[in-house]
Amino acid sequence: MSAETERILAGLDAEQLEVASTLHGPLCVIAGAGTGKTRAITHRIAHGVAAGEYVPQQVLAVTFTARAAAEMRTRLRGLGAAGVQAHTFHAAALRQLQYFWPQSVGGLLPSLVDHKAPLVAEAARRLRLPADRATVRDLAGEIEWAKVSMLTPESYAAPSIRRDAVGELDHQALARVYQAYEDVKNDRGLIDFEDVLLLTVGILEDDERVAAQVRSQYRHFTVDEYQDVSPLQQRLLDLWVGGRGEVCVVGDPSQTIYSFTGATPRHLLEFTRTHPGAREVHLVRDYRSTPQVVHLANRLLSSRHPERGLEQRGALWAKPLELIAQREAGPEPEYHELPDDEAEAAFIAQRIAQLAKEGTRLRDIAVLYRTNGQSEAIERALSTAGIGYQLRGAERFFQRREVREGLAQIRSSARNAPLEHATTLTRDLLGSLGWQPNAPTAAGAVRERWESLAALVALADELDAARGEGEYLTMEAFAGELEARAATAHAPVVEGVTMASLHSSKGLEWEVVFLAGLSEGLMPISFAQTQADVDEERRLFYVGVTRAQRRIILSWSLSRTTGGRGRRRRTRFLQGLAPAGRGEERLEAGARRGKRAAGPVRCRVCGATLETPSERKLRRCSTCPSSYDEGVFEALREWRSGAAKEAGLPAFVIFTDATLMALAEEMPRTPQEFLAIPGIGRSKLERFGEDLLSVLAGLR
Known part of the structure; x- marks a missing residue:
């Protein structure tokens, strides 16, 4: 082994070394979040170059974002493999299309359109259909899905294509819009991004000379984020490879979050079947996150179960990897329930200010949310607090x-x-x-x-x-x-809190991550109506959790507006993972008393219906006499103050005053009696139960 090879392979763990040492034959790498997959595959390529097994110019590494491709090129240059090509599928295909179009088709390649919306709007107007902004956006998305799924307007309208309608348009109407869009595009001599792939596939299939030239140019292939390939991208990859076995694919089925664009993990999951003799390596050592974050991520996936009443169509669920944390321990995940969106935003800004005061750089903090519409309240709160931020996906x-x-x-x-x-x-x-x-x-x-x-x-x-x-x-x-x-567009990091949707956070990481708006209807999103949809929402949540390196802070609000009735519930995905929220406490308390969970909670003194959260927690009206000793209550408040200081949390996060009053009234003696008090779930029992039993025992 040469000194250069030793340098390249040094520092890899056992599984990464297996990847980097497997230079030939089909190779499938199932790589969990934070397990160093980019390190493994770049060192594999560099090893192949250093060992003389690969010619740099004959290696093509494909990924899904320009940023990821640029990072891969930078790493390869540092490893002595500067000549390797690293591109997105579209960039690689466009280079080939521009080169081969004149000789294979003739003339100039049509111009590439940046945005579909104007053409889709024109197509809708030709058919006298609504062309408002929202409808045009949805139509454009549906056309993109059809094209990457390799469906023509004729095949899209087939009864076997089971897709949700766009507005009030059925599949026949959508097929007509699709055809009209193609007509508008052709009339203007334009092609779109999907056409780049389709036309490249067409040339490679129809012109053997071109196919042979491409296969002579590229002999070794690496595909990152393989769980996100569409049928069209897979077809293009098959034509590039040409039946040879020199392909390495890397991905994680648990991070499939782009099914709406046509992505599917089937190609990754079936790789060893479609490529007989392929080696499969699992990367499970998580170098990104603390054991606390990794534990939450693992439990989030392992707690998944088929939900009753949901259609099972397309519900492909692979057994998730069990990640093993490699970092030192850090703080426990934080869970915060706020009364409304404005209060949640204010809490996030306050918590960020606290973290910054303690020494965390703003660039190391991210606030992630399900939809872009959720950012407005948080932006206002950050601005009011004088905290700088950047919106991912805004001005380049x-x-x-x-x-x-x-x-x-x-x-x-x-x-x-x-x-x-x-x-x-x-x-x-x-x-x-x-x-x-x-x-x-x-x-x-x-x-x-x-x-x-x-x-x-x-x-x-x-x-x-x-x-x-x-x-x-x-x-x-x-x-x-x-x-x-x-x-x-591979931008450096700008100082300031990053605000981003969960989808746009893929591939990134921060020391501290806030996951905001974790309410039913937002997580999972309200239009997730099938098991496959809900599973994808769970995976999206998982992607958000695994962006955190050291600290993760999860929050949700009970009402959209200030003073609202608080009918929201936190996401079902936190069931069993976090202390019970207010809605869950009411359900559990009702079940323990043998009452219907949906029924009213009544005062244990006078029998009246309890209206406020604090009354329901105490199980008595605020005007009814209390039975707790004031000295016990003050002793509990003193204990809470010390516990909050030790944990670095606001006192109300440990227990609210209402919960302390309930403790003072009930004076529980056993863990079971603790759990009977609203506001104390199993997580808080495990964390504070022994201390509280000791405090209360000394007060009797």
């Missing part, structure tokens, strides 16, 4: 004015002083544009400009630190890296 980093100005300065310097140390010179250059070592106290545009420039400085430091001993990042290399990142 490299399009910001200050970033363009900074890139121009760096390019100029790279031409005039290509071998200068980038970390030092970049600071000097960007200082003239407003960067300074310390963040400005001003908010708004001044702070945003500084954050953008600071991200460039931090990136230079990061790339310089990744260089080998005795090497440094030159201005020429830094300018080249920035050019590559700008071309692929």
